[in-house]
Amino acid sequence: MADPIKIADKNKDFFQLVYEVVKLIPHGRVTSYGAIAGYLGSKRGARMVGWAMNNCLKHKSDLPAHRVVNRNGLLSGKSHFATMDTMQDRLEAEGIKIKENQILEFDQHFWNPMKEISF
């Protein structure tokens, strides 16, 4: 219970659920595709999360996609932004240090929707 997203938008498309979660990511925090997928109930559906993000680009949504990285804390999707530096620049603007396209102290900035939203 107490899953505002699942309950409120469970009838929506998987993509829309992803967008909702991404929007909930606090400033200066990051999460992984698997975390979002797991929160939505499909731990194996991490690929769909990435796919949703790709569609979000054409959605022209203001989703903080730069706050979503892979399990290794690597900016896997940086290539999909306007420019390669867009993702890193935005993260650094939020106080997140990046080295070699990888987030430093990833565990420290990691934001788990399961732990923050759901119980």
Add this chain to the structure above:
DNA sequence: TTGCTGACCGACG
């Protein structure tokens, strides 16, 4: 309609 691909993750050898 069928089949391939994809900003991933975890297991197996």
Add this chain to the structure above:
DNA sequence: CCGTCGGCCAGCA
């Protein structure tokens, strides 16, 4: 330790 494969779901040719 590293390479490979399967799985999940949706979009597109």
